[in-house]
Amino acid sequence: MRKQVAAANWKMNLTYQQAEQLITDIINTPHTLAAHQRAVFAVPFPYLTMVADKLKGKNGAAVSAQNCSSYKSGAYTGETSVEMLQSIHVEYVVLGHSERREYFHETSQLLTDKVNLALQFGLTPIFCCGEALSIREAGTQNEYVANQLKESLFHLSADDLQKIIIAYEPIWAIGTGKTATSEQAQEMHAHLRSALANQYGQEVADSISILYGGSVKGANAKEIFSQPDVDGGLVGGASLKADEFVQIIQGLK
Ligand code: 13P
Numbered sequence: 001m002r003k004q005v006a007a008a009n010w011k012m013n014l015t016y017q018q019a020e021q022l023i024t025d026i027i028n029t030p031h032t033l034a035a036h037q038r039a040v041f042a043v044p045f046p047y048l049t050m051v052a053d054k055l056k057g058k059n060g061a062a063v064s065a066q067n068c069s070s071y072k073s074g075a076y077t078g079e080t081s082v083e084m085l086q087s088i089h090v091e092y093v094v095l096g097h098s099e100r101r102e103y104f105h106e107t108s109q110l111l112t113d114k115v116n117l118a119l120q121f122g123l124t125p126i127f128c129c130g131e132a133l134s135i136r137e138a139g140t141q142n143e144y145v146a147n148q149l150k151e152s153l154f155h156l157s158a159d160d161l162q163k164i165i166i167a168y169e170p171i172w173a174i175g176t177g178k179t180a181t182s183e184q185a186q187e188m189h190a191h192l193r194s195a196l197a198n199q200y201g202q203e204v205a206d207s208i209s210i211l212y213g214g215s216v217k218g219a220n221a222k223e224i225f226s227q228p229d230v231d232g233g234l235v236g237g238a239s240l241k242a243d244e245f246v247q248i249i250q251g252l253k
Contacts, residue, residue: 173214
């Protein structure tokens with residue numbers, strides 16, 4: 001079975017003390033992860049080692065960065081390289097979140113560079129894609145989102161592509177409380193999987209986890225994750241509450 005992943009994206013929230021409390025509360029809320037399930041915590045850079053230390057020995061749980069530099073190393077003040085992340089044993093990095101595409105002008109080419117660097121240093125990219133409301137209203141979302149994958153990922157070998165997790169996050173559903181219906185999520189995920197199959201073959205496409213993101217919460221996670229092509233979620237707001245996030249983890253297939 002494909003890996004099923006509940007990924008928390010804390011974004012730019014919480015003080016160090018609040019973050020410490022939250023991860024402690026999550027650990028202390030009874031839950032189990034099966035061998036094919038993962039709980040990933042994309043936390044602000046300054047909290048990566050603290051959260052990783054707390055998760056030590058917890059099977060299936062790992063930390064993720066929320067971004068990395070597109071440069072390898074050098075005179076890039078304020079940037080964080082994938083090599084730095086690797087050196088503190090970070091396993092995942094979220095790339096191409098719509099907030100980064102929109103507010104920090106990240107382009108497909110820049111994301112290609114970040115994806116390449118992440119893979120070179122052994123990190124798993126959680127590659128985000130998703131359309132704005134205007135694109136959904138125009139009915140061109142399938143082509144638009146498949147194109148995001150094509151532009152930043154389709155240069156990869158099949159071996160490298162299989163190291164990636166994809167997160168489909170319709171922008172109109174992020175932080176709005178307006179979740180895509182499970183049918184809308186399934187339709188897009190199936191479309192993306194068929195785009196992957198066209199390029200890399202069905203077997204490769206079937207091995208890639210595609211997460212849904214956008215107003216996932218405890219009450220709707222199980223229903224959304226039950227769709228055949230939805231392999232878990234990337235969760236913002238609800239990941240900041242221990243009981244909600246644990247309920248989301250328990251909603252994984
Ligand atoms: P919300 O869960 O707050 O809608 O955010 C989704 C998201 O952007 C996760 O990366």
